[in-house]
Amino acid sequence: xxxxxxxxxxxxxxxxxxxxxxxxxxxxxxxxxxxxxxxxxxxxxxxxxxxxxxxxxxxxxxxxxxxxxxxxxxxxxxxxxxxxxxxxxxxxxxxxxxxxxxxxxxxxxxxxxxxxxxxxxxxxxxxxxxxxxxxxxxxxxxxxxxxxxxxxxxxxxxxxxxxxxxxxxxxxxxxxxxxxxxxxxxxxxxxxxxxxxxxxxxxxxxxxxxxxxxxxxxxxxxxxxxxxxxxxxxxxxxxxxxxxxxxxxxxxxxxxxxxxxxxxxxxxxxxxxxxxxxxxxxxxxxxxxxxxxxxxxxxxxxxxxxxxxxxxxxxxxxxxxxxxxxxxxxxxxxxxxxxxxxxxxxxxxxxxxxxxxxxxxxxxxxxxxxxxxxxxxxxxxxxxxxxxxxxxxxxxxxxxxxxxxxxxxxxxxxxxxxxxxxxxxxx
Amino acid sequence: xxxxxxxxxxxxxxxxxxxxxxxxxxxxxxxxxxxxxxxxxxxxxxxxxxxxxxxxxxxxxxxxxxxxxxxxxxxxxxxxxxxxxxxxxxxxxxxxxxxxxxxxxxxxxxxxxxxxxxxxxxxxxxxxxxxxxxxxxxxxxxxxxxxxxxxxxxxxxxxxxxxxxxxxxxxxxxxxxxxxxxxxxxxxxxxxxxxxxxxxxxxxxxxxxxxxxxxxxxxxxxxxxxxxxxxxxxxxxxxxxxxxxxxxxxxxxxxxxxxxxxxxxxxxxxxxxxxxxxxxxxxxxxxxxxxxxxxxxxxxxxxxxxxxxxxxxxxxxxxxxxxxxxxxxxxxxxxxxxxxxxxxxxxxxxxxxxxxxxxxxxxxxxxxxxxxxxxxxxxxxxxxxxxxxxxxxxxxxxxxxxxxxxxxxxxxxxxxxxxxxxxxxxxxx
Numbered sequence: 001x002x003x004x005x006x007x008x009x010x011x012x013x014x015x016x017x018x019x020x021x022x023x024x025x026x027x028x029x030x031x032x033x034x035x036x037x038x039x040x041x042x043x044x045x046x047x048x049x050x051x052x053x054x055x056x057x058x059x060x061x062x063x064x065x066x067x068x069x070x071x072x073x074x075x076x077x078x079x080x081x082x083x084x085x086x087x088x089x090x091x092x093x094x095x096x097x098x099x100x101x102x103x104x105x106x107x108x109x110x111x112x113x114x115x116x117x118x119x120x121x122x123x124x125x126x127x128x129x130x131x132x133x134x135x136x137x138x139x140x141x142x143x144x145x146x147x148x149x150x151x152x153x154x155x156x157x158x159x160x161x162x163x164x165x166x167x168x169x170x171x172x173x174x175x176x177x178x179x180x181x182x183x184x185x186x187x188x189x190x191x192x193x194x195x196x197x198x199x200x201x202x203x204x205x206x207x208x209x210x211x212x213x214x215x216x217x218x219x220x221x222x223x224x225x226x227x228x229x230x231x232x233x234x235x236x237x238x239x240x241x242x243x244x245x246x247x248x249x250x251x252x253x254x255x256x257x258x259x260x261x262x263x264x265x266x267x268x269x270x271x272x273x274x275x276x277x278x279x280x281x282x283x284x285x286x287x288x289x290x291x292x293x294x295x296x297x298x299x300x301x302x303x304x305x306x307x308x309x310x311x312x313x314x315x316x317x318x319x320x321x322x323x324x325x326x327x328x329x330x331x332x333x334x335x336x337x338x339x340x341x342x343x344x345x346x347x348x349x350x351x352x353x354x355x356x357x358x359x360x361x362x363x364x365x366x367x368x369x370x371x372x373x374x375x376x377x378x379x380x381x382x383x384x385x386x387x388x389x390x391x392x393x394x395x396x397x398x399x400x401x402x403x404x405x406x407x408x409x410x411x412x413x414x415x416x417x418x419x420x421x422x423x424x425x426x427x
Numbered sequence: 428x429x430x431x432x433x434x435x436x437x438x439x440x441x442x443x444x445x446x447x448x449x450x451x452x453x454x455x456x457x458x459x460x461x462x463x464x465x466x467x468x469x470x471x472x473x474x475x476x477x478x479x480x481x482x483x484x485x486x487x488x489x490x491x492x493x494x495x496x497x498x499x500x501x502x503x504x505x506x507x508x509x510x511x512x513x514x515x516x517x518x519x520x521x522x523x524x525x526x527x528x529x530x531x532x533x534x535x536x537x538x539x540x541x542x543x544x545x546x547x548x549x550x551x552x553x554x555x556x557x558x559x560x561x562x563x564x565x566x567x568x569x570x571x572x573x574x575x576x577x578x579x580x581x582x583x584x585x586x587x588x589x590x591x592x593x594x595x596x597x598x599x600x601x602x603x604x605x606x607x608x609x610x611x612x613x614x615x616x617x618x619x620x621x622x623x624x625x626x627x628x629x630x631x632x633x634x635x636x637x638x639x640x641x642x643x644x645x646x647x648x649x650x651x652x653x654x655x656x657x658x659x660x661x662x663x664x665x666x667x668x669x670x671x672x673x674x675x676x677x678x679x680x681x682x683x684x685x686x687x688x689x690x691x692x693x694x695x696x697x698x699x700x701x702x703x704x705x706x707x708x709x710x711x712x713x714x715x716x717x718x719x720x721x722x723x724x725x726x727x728x729x730x731x732x733x734x735x736x737x738x739x740x741x742x743x744x745x746x747x748x749x750x751x752x753x754x755x756x757x758x759x760x761x762x763x764x765x766x767x768x769x770x771x772x773x774x775x776x777x778x779x780x781x782x783x784x785x786x787x788x789x790x791x792x793x794x795x796x797x798x799x800x801x802x803x804x805x806x807x808x809x810x811x812x813x814x815x816x817x818x819x820x821x822x823x824x825x826x827x828x829x830x831x832x833x834x835x836x837x838x839x840x841x842x843x844x845x846x847x848x849x850x851x852x853x854x855x856x
Contacts, residue, residue, distance in 0.1 A: 011457070011533075033455035035797045082731065088722035089783065091790025110797040139734035146689040147737055147755050150585050253686035255579040292498040301494070302565075307573045328580065358502050365506030365529050372456045374801060427686045 001216055008392045011368060015392065016212040018219065022226065023200030026219045027381070028212040031374060037113045037208030038374045039106060041124050044203075044386040045196035046101040047174040048236070048319060054195060055231035063192055064183040066141070066176015069098040071189050073137050074129050075105070083123040092116045100170055101317050104382055108375075113210060114218065121204075121222040127193050129186050138181055145175050152424045156258045159248045160324055160422035164264040166244045167237035170320045200229050205381055207374045236319040241266055248422045259332035261339070261421040263414060265321035271388045275316055276397045280363075281409040282314045284401070286323060287359045288351060289342060296342045305335050318387070332423050343414045351410060356403050364398045440648075443656045445663030446635040447814075450648055451806060459541065459641030460527040461548060461651065462807050465633045466666050466815065469518045469602045475574075475609025476617060476625040477520050481511035482570040483562050483622065489554035491547070500547055505529050507544050509551075516815055517669030517746025518602040522629075524552055527803075530642055541647040549654050553630065561619040562626070575611050585691055585852060586738070590753050593693035593850035594744060596681050603669070603747045631661035636814065638807040666815075671748030673697045679848040684855050690758040694768060695848040696750040698743070700840065702816045708828040709840040710743065710750075715788035716780060716837060717741045717771060718752055722787035724771040725752065733767055735760050746816070750844065758853050765849070776841045780834050792829050796822045 004017045016028040047068050053060045076083050076096070087094040092109035105124050109116045148154045161171040175181075206215050243264050265282075269275045290296050290312055300306045312325030329335050370376045381391045441448040467477055491497045501507045507528035514521050528544045556563050581588050591606070598604040639651060675697055700710045718725035718741025729739040739754035756764045774780075799805045799822055813819060820828070 031455075033453075034801050035799075036801050084721040085783065085787075088720070088787035088791065091787070091794045093791075093794065094721070108794075108798070110794045136734045140730060140737055143689065143735075143755060143757065144737040146757075147586070150687050150689055152583055253585075254583050255581075256576055258583075293495060293502050295495075298493070298495040298498075302569065304569060304572060307576065328576065358499070362502035362506035365504075365533070366508070368529050368533050369458050369506070369508065369527065372458060372803075 001213070001220070003212060003216060006392075008395070010395060011371060011392070013371065013392065015390070016216075018216040020199060020219060020223050020225075022198075022223060023229065024202055024204065024219070024223055026204040026216055027206070028210060028215050029205070029207045029377060029381075030210060030212065031208050034209050034374060035110045036108050036374055037110070037206065037210055038108045038378050039113075039117050039120055039204070039206045040104050040378050040382060041106070041120055041204050042102050042104040042202060042382050042385070043196050044101065044201050045103055045192070046099050047172060048100045048169040048317070049196070049234055050169050050172070051235040051237070052195065053233045053235065055233070060235060061191065063188055064176065065172045065180035066174070067184055067188065067192055068103055069175045070137065070141060070181060070184050071192055072096045072098045072103050072105075073141060074133065074189060075124060075127055077128055077130075077133050078123060078126070079128045083119065086119055087116065090116050090119070094120075098174055099383075100174070102382060102386055106378070113208075114214070117206070117215070117218055118222055121219065124197070125224050127190070129189050131186050134184065134186055134189070138184070141175055141181055142178050145173070145178055145181075148173070148175065150252070152252045152254045152258050155250060155252060156260045156326070156422050156424045157324060159250055159424075160260045160262060160420060161322075163245045163248045163420035163422055164243050164262075164322055165320070166239050168239045168320055169236065170317070195230055195232060198226055198230055199223055201232065203382070203385055205378055207377050234318070243418055243420045246420050248420070249425060250423075251425050251427045254424055254426050256328055256330055256426065257332055258326070258328055258424040259335065259421060260324050260326035261332075261336055261419065262322050262324040264418040264420065265316070265323070265413070266418070267412060268316055268321040270316055270318040270321070273389060273393060273397065275387050276384070276389055276393055277401070277405070278409065279314060279316055280394070280397050280401060281406050282323060282413060284356065284359055284363065284406055285410050285413065286312045286314060286325065287363065288355050289346065290325060290339070291359065293355075293359070296338065300335060300338060305329055305331055305338070316387070332421060336419075336421055340416060340419070343416075346410075351403075351407055353403050356406060360398060360401060364395070367394060367398075441652050443652070444658070444660035446637060446655050446658070446660070448637045448652055448655065449639065449810065450643070451638065451640045452642070453640065454642045456530070456641060456803060457533060458527050458529055458803075459639075459643060460525065460803050460807075461545060462638040462640070463524045463548070463552065464636040464811055465522040465629060466636065467520045467522070467629075467633050468667055469515055469520045469605055471602075471605060471613065473625065474520060474605050475613035476622060477522050477629070478513045478608040479567075479570060479574055479614070479617060479622060480626060480629060481513065481522055481524065482574060483566050484551055484555050485511055486563070486566040486570065487556045488550040490550055492556055497547070497551070504540060504544055504547075505534050505538075507540070509548070513607055515603075515605075515607045516812060519666050519669065519746075519815065520607070521811070524548060541643055542650055545651050545654060553658055555626070557623065561623045564619045567617070567619040567622055571614055571617060574608065575614055578606065578608055578611055578614070581606075582685065585685075585687060586753070586755065589691035589693050589850065589852045590742075590751055592683065592852070593681075593695045593751055593848055594749060596679065596850060597695040597749070597848040598747070601670070631659065632664045634663055634666060636811055638810070640803045640807065669746050671699065671701050673699070673847070675845040675847045678846050681848065681850045683850070683852050685852060687852060687854050689755050690761055690854075691852040692754050692756055692761060692764055693850040694752040694765075694846060695850065696752075697845050697847050698748045698750050699843040699845070700748055702745045702748070703818050705828075706840060706843075707745070708825070709832050709836040711792060712788055712829055712832045713775065713837050713840050713844075714741055714743050714750060715792055716784050717775065719788060720791050722784060722791060724774065724784065725754075725768065728771055729754060729764060729767050733763070735764050735767070761851060761853075772841070772844075776838065778834065778838050780837060785834055785837075789829060793826050796826050
């Protein structure tokens with residue numbers, strides 16, 4: 001069996017890789033001394049993939065919003081009952097999540113890893129969907145949608161995406177809407193499954209105190225080698241270059257306003273090391289401009305314009321990239337004003353190299369801290385995997401990051417034409 | 428003085444002036460952490476002061492007089508993470524100061540991060556910015572405003588709000604009815620002078636627990652113990668035990684209205700089981716069978732079979748001997764959901780517990796307890812809670828005891844559990 005081993009000595013981690021003939025890659029990151037073993041089986045298919053075609057000459061298929069998430073729920077249904085019962089009998093905790101670009105099935109256990117792992121690999125590859133169970137799931141997911149609709153943090157963020165994008169599917173709620181899921185049926189679920197759940201479009205990751213060779217053997221035994229590899233053409237509608245609106249407001253039952261603002265990005269590489277480079281550079285910049293040690297954050301905090309709910313982030317995926325920052329504030333417009341002022345001021349006086357060095361070192365330290373957690377390692381690994389990079393590449397990126405590069409990114413990234421603001425106001 | 432302790436059993440390595448110090452030695456994490464907990468009774472007069480105090484202390488200290496200075500320092504220390512906050516454990520309040528930093532091997536050779544981070548932590552706690560025998564007015568005003576907004580902001584998380592409100596209403600004539608962070612009413616009475624007075628009481632008389640976690644050597648441990656020994660202490664108070672006895676007459680029915688689309692239903696119960704009794708393990712299993720996960724009766728019946736909810740669970744509030752059942756449902760389905768929930772409780776009383784439910788629940792608890800040791804914060808919280816309750820069962824002991832619980836034990840415990848309050852968060856009419 002062909003096993004590749006890579007050592008990351010600077011962070012005391014090791015990664016083993018094995019490729020199945022179907023194209024599925026399996027990764028094992030051993031964590032000695034940890035109780036939990038965490039296995040994930042992920043597919044490169046998420047809420048943004050609502051339009052696709054299967055190879056040359058094939059027509060375009062448009063599926064209902066929320067179907068990737070719906071499918072995630074349905075896979076747990078098996079002919080002989082719910083697979084959740086089988087995991088419970090083994091004492092493990094199964095779960096799944098659907099993101100913009102991937103769907104992940106997982107379990108966490110402290111014992112009987114082999115049985116649990118076999119179950120995971122088997123159930124994800126064996127859908128059993130009936131019309132009756134589809135109808136019942138519409139009720140359950142309907143409640144999930146309602147729960148998110150009442151959640152102001154979720155809404156303020158999705159409204160920001162709505163402000164950025166006209167047609168880009170990232171702005172569509174991952175679970176869809178009550179209306180869109182009503183259109184889902186067994187056939188269209190199977191169409192999506194057969195397209196995206198081919199091993200060549202998937203990956204397996206196990207993190208924990210396990211034997212890599214045993215994990216890879218199990219993969220060999222349990223992965224069904226489907227012969228035809230579907231040629232998936234992922235279709236993303238053309239969106240105009242700028243933002244759709246610069247302000248969106250909604251009223252919900254909150255005690256004080258919440259806001260998220262951000263810059264829509266249009267000049268980015270969505271794959272490979274270049275993608276990580278840009279991500280880290282933008283994150284360093286955001287930290288320098290508005291992080292906890294910045295003048296801006298502290299002035300806003302001391303003036304009572306923000307509080308410690310304030311945070312920031314930057315995301316890149318294959319069809320979009322944006323930064324989002326915000327929190328609670330009684331005066332979101334004033335915060336926006338100050339942000340714009342500060343960016344102008346930094347443009348004039350330039351970025352400070354000492355701050356850059358200090359923040360880079362702090363970010364690297366915080367990244368090392370993430371490696372304590374099996375869940376965080378798994379989540380992070382998968383979130384970059386389908387962009388053709390490996391999470392451990394972040395360390396090289398930090399090491400080779402240059403102040404000059406960060407300065408270049410600053411010059412073009414903070415384009416005020418791409419700045420939008422989303423606010424949730426009290427009713 | 429310093430003793431090597433493994434994650435499977437922790438004991439105290441030093442005790443100075445009512446400050447109990449524990450060292451959990453581990454090499455599997457990439458960071459070390461120092462957790463300092465102050466322990467007080469939960470009281471109307473002091474709860475809000477205890478909540479405001481860490482926020483004010485965090486604003487600046489000797490050497491780092493502003494929050495920006497502290498943030499800069501943390502960044503210099505390789506991105507060390509500092510936080511502080513308040514929780515309640517039964518009718519006591521725990522004020523936590525926490526600092527986590529990368530282990531020596533991830534920093535330059537002579538950085539001595541343990542010493543530098545501990546110095547910062549100790550300064551924040553013991554050397555605040557003081558002007559005219561009081562805290563800085565500006566800091567107190569600012570943080571009071573933040574705390575007020577935070578308390579008022581509870582409604583933003585409807586799921587958590589409903590659970591908290593149910594339990595607070597249930598216990599409104601008892602100390603447990605006080606919110607972890609106190610109240611806006613009490614907050615208005617606090618100023619820079621009386622908060623500083625309270626701080627002296629806080630620092631001098633509250634019992635303290637310190638957990639040092641990670642790969643530290645004896646020299647580093649001694650440095651920390653010496654630093655803690657230097658804190659001026661007075662006569663340390665004893666914290667009272669939380670009362671759990673109660674008599675339920677009629678079930679309290681509470682409806683709250685807000686602009687929501689989904690109803691949040693909570694049922695509050697008195698379990699009449701004390702966390703230090705042998706019955707507690709029976710209660711743990713009862714709770715797991717009822718609503719402790721995917722295998723549970725609530726999940727299977729309210730969500731999977733009836734399709735009424737996306738989330739439904741039961742949770743123990745163990746220090747106060749309470750249990751809450753919580754679910755997000757379509758507003759019109761309130762009565763139907765209550766009926767199904769009550770049926771599950773009846774089923775357990777009647778001994779309708781399948782082998783699957785029983786075994787899956789034991790395994791679920793076992794997995795949960797075994798998983799603790801993968802997180803420093805979970806291990807620390809576990810041992811702190813055990814200390815506060817006054818028992819020294821280690822994680823393995825708990826697993827053994829739960830495995831001894833029989834179906835009949837679960838049925839017997841069900842008799843003690845009484846529905847006290849039914850709370851529903853619903854839409855405006």
